[in-house]
Amino acid sequence: MRNIRLKLAYDGTNYHGFQRQDEAHGPTVQGTLESVWARLIEEKITLAMAGRTDAGVHASGQIVNFMTAARIPEEKIPKAFNSLLPRDIRILEAECVADEFNARWSAKWKRYDYLIDNKRVPDIFKRLYASHMPIPLNTDFMQQAAAFLEGRHNFKTFAAAGGDSKRFERTIYRCQVREEDNRLIRVSCVGDGFLYHMVRIIVGTLMEVGKGRTLPGEIPEIIASHDRKRARMIAPAHGLTLVHVNYTDESPFEVFKELFK
Amino acid sequence: MRNIRLKLAYDGTNYHGFQRQDEAHGPTVQGTLESVWARLIEEKITLAMAGRTDAGVHASGQIVNFMTAARIPEEKIPKAFNSLLPRDIRILEAECVADEFNARWSAKWKRYDYLIDNKRVPDIFKRLYASHMPIPLNTDFMQQAAAFLEGRHNFKTFAAAGGDSKRFERTIYRCQVREEDNRLIRVSCVGDGFLYHMVRIIVGTLMEVGKGRTLPGEIPEIIASHDRKRARMIAPAHGLTLVHVNYTDESPFEVFKELFK
Structure with missing residues (x-):
């Protein structure tokens, strides 16, 4: 075999x-x-x-x-x-x-990207791969909020019910928010593991920050609350893409230097 | 009204x-x-x-x-x-x-773009908007060939049967071939009008050049032949996008400076 x-x-x-x-x-x-x-x-x-x-x-x-x-x-x-x-x-x-390799359990870290089409009228050609949000988002605020998510935390606030995880500690190595094209916003999340719906709940929360409804400085307290009700918004599935799974000891910084600029 | x-x-x-x-x-x-x-x-x-x-x-x-x-x-x-x-x-x-405006007859010039996914394995996320060609294309040759198409010519060679045009003279202001991303090739055509299937036949011909089956220097003679059989290849429809229609006296150079670099 x-x-x-x-x-x-x-x-x-x-x-x-x-x-x-x-x-x-x-x-x-x-x-x-x-x-x-x-x-x-x-x-x-x-x-x-x-x-x-x-x-x-x-x-x-x-x-x-x-x-x-x-x-x-x-x-x-x-x-x-x-x-x-x-x-x-x-x-x-x-x-x-090798026989002992398992795609799930051998993974060291993963990268997910989430695309937000922030144009007033949605871009037809992005509609299947980006989530449309007509309210203008402040990406500076979103990046400030994202920085608070980096590091090792208990992410229970950002875990949907229905997951099979009993431990909620995860490390996010990088959470970057960039306007990569005219009003096309990319949120890149690199971490050692993600809870059920965690990336979509993170993006939903960052979008609330982008709208000015949550302040970046509130993020540490939202994380610390361990209360799912503090992060209610879940971004739609179709904006999310699993980009990379890493099995070596290479760090995200080596593999995705451009994310750390 | x-x-x-x-x-x-x-x-x-x-x-x-x-x-x-x-x-x-x-x-x-x-x-x-x-x-x-x-x-x-x-x-x-x-x-x-x-x-x-x-x-x-x-x-x-x-x-x-x-x-x-x-x-x-x-x-x-x-x-x-x-x-x-x-x-x-x-x-x-x-x-x-104004009442006399007609979207078709008032147009001064148009821009069409054609996307070619030249990766060996097609990019899933481009499959609806780019035509996949696994044979590596030489974009330098394609650009040399494209340059011969610019100017005012009788484009009968590049007109499919079934069009309603009786005159075949058209002006191509610009035909640019660029690798815009890793093995994603964009062909941009700007002209005062295009015959039936003309852009797709031009791209089909440029792809033959990219494969090395036609030389760039053969293009003037292919144009001059007025013989549809000299340009047999028609690129698939789904790679083509109508990008812009211009109704003012602005030149393509003013509107799309980046195409002329």
């Missing part, structure tokens, strides 16, 4: 999230990958995934792994998968890794 | 082109706009449009106009339209113009 690691990208618009579940909800990325493999190789696999993205969330660098007895050379796996996958899922890389 | 000019953007993915036609083909942008107006105002209008984009072609700056007896102030028209339009069409501006 070989342990195969895949890097993949997908447009989450048409999927009911990554994780396989009752099919009545609609197709999932995991279910689609597993059934394509069954068609290719006639082998039933179970994928482990780095980030269980919600319905509508995208990925440009999701990582999964699975054990296989198939003899297909790993360099041929992306093309084989892509020949049968729908056009909104693409396998970017495949490699053979 | 007032003559109303609209600027609009649309994602052409789900439309059978701009121009209204037999509904059996599927929805059109024109049909959608006219029926939304009928719901808003109970008035039957007929839109004139600057560019009759084909099925699958997008627009970020399409211009249309129509005569109306309705009293709705023009500044309220975008919001009224957008409240009923599907999310893949947005009205960006509305203004009252």
Whole structure:
């Protein structure tokens, strides 16, 4: 048996999230990958995934792994998968890794990006990948607030009910807010792990700051409250993209220098 | 009666082109706009449009106009339209113009952009707006070839059958090829008018040059041949976007300085 690691990208618009579940909800990325493999190789696999993205969330660098007895050379796996996958899922890389590698548990840190289309009239071509907010947001305030989130904290305030985490301490290495194009705002979050809906709740809170409804200086107290009711806003799923999962000892600063400017 | 000019953007993915036609083909942008107006105002209008984009072609700056007896102030028209339009069409501006203004016949020049995703594995998030070409393209050759297209020429070589033009002389002010992101190539064409499928045939020809199958120096002779068989390749519709239509005496150089660098 070989342990195969895949890097993949997908447009989450048409999927009911990554994780396989009752099919009545609609197709999932995991279910689609597993059934394509069954068609290719006639082998039933179970994928482990780095980030269980919600319905509508995208990925440009999701990582999964699975054990296989198939003899297909790993360099041929992306093309084989892509020949049968729908056009909104693409396998970017495949490699053979050590048996103990697990896409979820071996991850050292991850990067998620959230896009906000802050134009008055939404940009048609961003509508599937950015969340539209017509109220003008103050990105300076948002960046000041984001800086308070960096470091090791108990993030219970920012964890939605329904997650399976019992410990709420996480480290955010970087939370950057940038207007990268005319009124297109990118929030990048790099951390050693994220609680259920945590990035979307962080972005929802930063948007309240951007509107002037919450002051940046209130963030430390909101974190310390451990009270979910203090961070009520959850940003829509379709603005979120899982960008990168890191398994080496490289620091985010080495991999994403531009985020630390 | 007032003559109303609209600027609009649309994602052409789900439309059978701009121009209204037999509904059996599927929805059109024109049909959608006219029926939304009928719901808003109970008035039957007929839109004139600057560019009759084909099925699958997008627009970020399409211009249309129509005569109306309705009293709705023009500044309220975008919001009224957008409240009923599907999310893949947005009205960006509305203004009252002179009676003799016609979106098609009053246009002085237009800009179309064509995006080519030249990555080996297609970028999921560009798949609806860029045409994927896995064979590496030489953009230097493509730019050399594009330069030969600039100026006033008989473009019969680049006109698909089925157009209604009897004269084939057109002026291309600028045809620029740029790699704007990692293996994302933008071809921008600015001209006083374009024949049926002309931009897509130009891009198809430039892609042949990019692959090394046609030399840049062959372009003048291909133009002079007036022979459609010399430019066989037509680039797919979904890479094309109508960016701008100009009605003033401003030159493309004034409006799009960055294209002339």
